[in-house]
Amino acid sequence: MKADNTKAQMRKGVLEYCILLTLQNKPQYSSDIIVEMEKSRLIVVEGTLYPMLTRLKNEGYLGYRWEESIQGPPRKYYELTETGKLFLNELGNAWNDLVNAVFQITGRK
Amino acid sequence: MKKTFTINISGSIFHIEEDAFEKLQDYLHRLSQYFGSQTGGQEILQDIESRIAELLQDKMTENKEAVTMEWVDEVTERMGKPEDFMDTEQTESAGGTATESKGEKIRKQLYRDLENRVLGGVCSGMGTYFNIDPVFIRILFVLLVFLGAGVSIIVYLVFWIVVPAARSTAQRLEMRGEEPTISNIQKTIQEEIKEVKDSFSKMNQSESFLKGREVADKAGQASVQVLKRLARALGIFLGGLLIFLGFIGLVIFLVSVAIGGSALHGNSGMFQPDVDLPNLLGFFVSPGLVGVSILLIVLIIGIPLLATLFVGTKLVFRYKTNNKLIGMGAFGIWLVALIITIAITAGQFNNFMLENTATTGKPIDCQSCKTLYLKSGTLPTSMDIEKNIDMDDFLVATVGGKQVLAGRPHLKLEATDGSDFSVIIKRKARGKNNEAIQNSLKQIQYEVNSKDSTLVLDQFFTLDNQAKWRNQEVLVTVKVPKGKMVHLGKDLDQMQFDFENLNNLWNKEMTGKTWTMTPEGLALKE
Numbered sequence: 001m002k003a004d005n006t007k008a009q010m011r012k013g014v015l016e017y018c019i020l021l022t023l024q025n026k027p028q029y030s031s032d033i034i035v036e037m038e039k040s041r042l043i044v045v046e047g048t049l050y051p052m053l054t055r056l057k058n059e060g061y062l063g064y065r066w067e068e069s070i071q072g073p074p075r076k077y078y079e080l081t082e083t084g085k086l087f088l089n090e091l092g093n094a095w096n097d098l099v100n101a102v103f104q105i106t107g108r109k
Numbered sequence: 110m111k112k113t114f115t116i117n118i119s120g121s122i123f124h125i126e127e128d129a130f131e132k133l134q135d136y137l138h139r140l141s142q143y144f145g146s147q148t149g150g151q152e153i154l155q156d157i158e159s160r161i162a163e164l165l166q167d168k169m170t171e172n173k174e175a176v177t178m179e180w181v182d183e184v185t186e187r188m189g190k191p192e193d194f195m196d197t198e199q200t201e202s203a204g205g206t207a208t209e210s211k212g213e214k215i216r217k218q219l220y221r222d223l224e225n226r227v228l229g230g231v232c233s234g235m236g237t238y239f240n241i242d243p244v245f246i247r248i249l250f251v252l253l254v255f256l257g258a259g260v261s262i263i264v265y266l267v268f269w270i271v272v273p274a275a276r277s278t279a280q281r282l283e284m285r286g287e288e289p290t291i292s293n294i295q296k297t298i299q300e301e302i303k304e305v306k307d308s309f310s311k312m313n314q315s316e317s318f319l320k321g322r323e324v325a326d327k328a329g330q331a332s333v334q335v336l337k338r339l340a341r342a343l344g345i346f347l348g349g350l351l352i353f354l355g356f357i358g359l360v361i362f363l364v365s366v367a368i369g370g371s372a373l374h375g376n377s378g379m380f381q382p383d384v385d386l387p388n389l390l391g392f393f394v395s396p397g398l399v400g401v402s403i404l405l406i407v408l409i410i411g412i413p414l415l416a417t418l419f420v421g422t423k424l425v426f427r428y429k430t431n432n433k434l435i436g437m438g439a440f441g442i443w444l445v446a447l448i449i450t451i452a453i454t455a456g457q458f459n460n461f462m463l464e465n466t467a468t469t470g471k472p473i474d475c476q477s478c479k480t481l482y483l484k485s486g487t488l489p490t491s492m493d494i495e496k497n498i499d500m501d502d503f504l505v506a507t508v509g510g511k512q513v514l515a516g517r518p519h520l521k522l523e524a525t526d527g528s529d530f531s532v533i534i535k536r537k538a539r540g541k542n543n544e545a546i547q548n549s550l551k552q553i554q555y556e557v558n559s560k561d562s563t564l565v566l567d568q569f570f571t572l573d574n575q576a577k578w579r580n581q582e583v584l585v586t587v588k589v590p591k592g593k594m595v596h597l598g599k600d601l602d603q604m605q606f607d608f609e610n611l612n613n614l615w616n617k618e619m620t621g622k623t624w625t626m627t628p629e630g631l632a633l634k635e
Contacts, residue, residue: 047157051153
């Protein structure tokens with residue numbers, strides 16, 4: 001269905017923004033990001049997250065460090081880099097613009 | 110009770126049941142096929158693996174320590190299929206490659222199906238490959254065994270050796286995967302063309318040039334895809350042709366080597382060749398070398414034929430082999446065989462070093478004759494010529510049930526000042542020394558008989574059964590007194606005439622006529 005495709009496109013853009021948002025205040029373990037995303041029902045299958053994290057990292061917006069955990073092997077904690085913070089700001093502005101645009105249009109009607 | 114394996118997923122140890130292990134391995138295999146080639150792919154895989162480890166760890170309790178099928182199902186469902194979570198941006202930037210790799214993932218490959226095998230699983234594998242009941246392929250093979258005198262057994266063995274068996278789950282999946290077959294290819298080509306058309310119409314609608322270029326890029330990739338499919342279809346056609354040629358070539362070749370004309374005389378099969386290779390070789394090389402020569406010929410001719418078959422099957426079917434090893438190995442053996450053959454051939458050369466002749470002559474006792482009548486002797490009527498080994502100077506024939514070498518003698522008519530007709534027979538042969546030459550000369554059988562005014566000439570000379578070919582020749586010269594005449598019988602159609610002033614005439618134009626010996630040479634009697 002056409003709507004599915006559009007919905008998926010919308011979600012993907014927002015998903016990237018939301019991943020960065022979860023990292024805004026403190027570094028996060030990837031499984032914790034997943035838990036948040038699943039709570040807000042932004043992702044359907046968990047596998048979606050990993051390629052996206054790797055890409056954001058390769059583009060320089062994210063960094064990570066290994067942290068020992070009490071149970072099991074060390075964990076990968078992701079955090080925003082300086083460029084990542086700027087990028088997030090820009091996305092935030094774009095998001096506000098979009099929200100305003102939608103409100104304006106729906107408000108006018 | 111179930112067998113379990115111990116595995117290590119990103120640093121954590123698990124006990125996992127056999128079926129669950131296969132399923133998990135298959136899932137990871139598919140993931141690595143998906144991400145393996147892209148940048149950061151290994152990292153993504155590691156991340157996913159550690160997440161899987163984490164999820165499995167959460168499920169472990171004191172009572173449940175082994176990973177079961179259900180757990181794996183649950184985890185893989187939660188993680189999703191690789192095509193579900195391909196990152197969009199990368200999909201777009203990678204363009205057609207994402208769809209292509211999706212196609213590759215389920216690409217059908219030819220495997221030997223061991224689960225449904227009768228012998229090596231070749232037929233069942235082919236059945237799966239073509240989506241038909243293997244019984245039909247088995248029937249086809251058995252039929253070919255009867256028709257092709259067993260060559261399809263060799264073809265089967267080649268497949269058995271060359272085609273890998275489907276052992277792991279992943280291989281079994283590839284074996285059953287979708288795609289090839291010609292109708293599917295046609296379908297895909299149509300789809301691709303439609304896609305290209307759509308892309309173009311989309312491009313026309315969009316105003317932005319940038320967007321347009323991107324679409325054009327995609328269209329370009331799509332047309333590359335179409336070309337690829339066309340190339341594949343062409344490859345299948347070509348491969349089929351090669352298989353056919355290789356197969357027929359092998360049948361004919363092997364039958365002529367293994368069975369030959371001696372064991373099966375007459376019409377014993379579709380592909381009954383007339384050449385009996387071992388026998389034929391005996392005419393050229395010394396007895397001790399016949400076996401070796403046969404082996405060499407088998408290698409020199411057989412390897413390219415097998416290679417044709419192999420390349421053909423590689424074009425038609427998709428299966429994994431160590432091409433390099435097989436190719437280099439076969440080429441190496443072929444090269445060695447060729448070198449040995451050249452060496453042996455070179456060794457045979459000194460058998461042709463020297464030439465000598467033996468001449469016998471006899472007068473024809475017929476002084477009163479004005480015309481000498483030349484007629485054909487019992488050869489060729491009493492012999493059976495092998496049609497496919499018949500060169501001008503030598504041929505293979507069957508005389509009295511035995512295969513022998515034979516040759517066509519040359520006939521010359523020469524003017525003489527005397528008053529008598531006479532005939533001179535000159536035998537020629539080559540050899541490494543005089544003794545060998547004399548021996549070869551003795552082996553030349555040729556008969557000329559005269560009675561009154563008739564000279565009966567055999568139109569072929571033959572060599573004794575044990576004789577080797579040493580470029581033997583026979584020259585028959587008939588001395589004709591000037592003014593007398595010679596009638597060439599109509600049946601003299603096989604001999605080679607060496608008439609100095611008539612060398613542009615066909616035999617047909619000279620036989621059945623009477624010729625007068627004039628001082629200028631032969632002239633047709635008016």
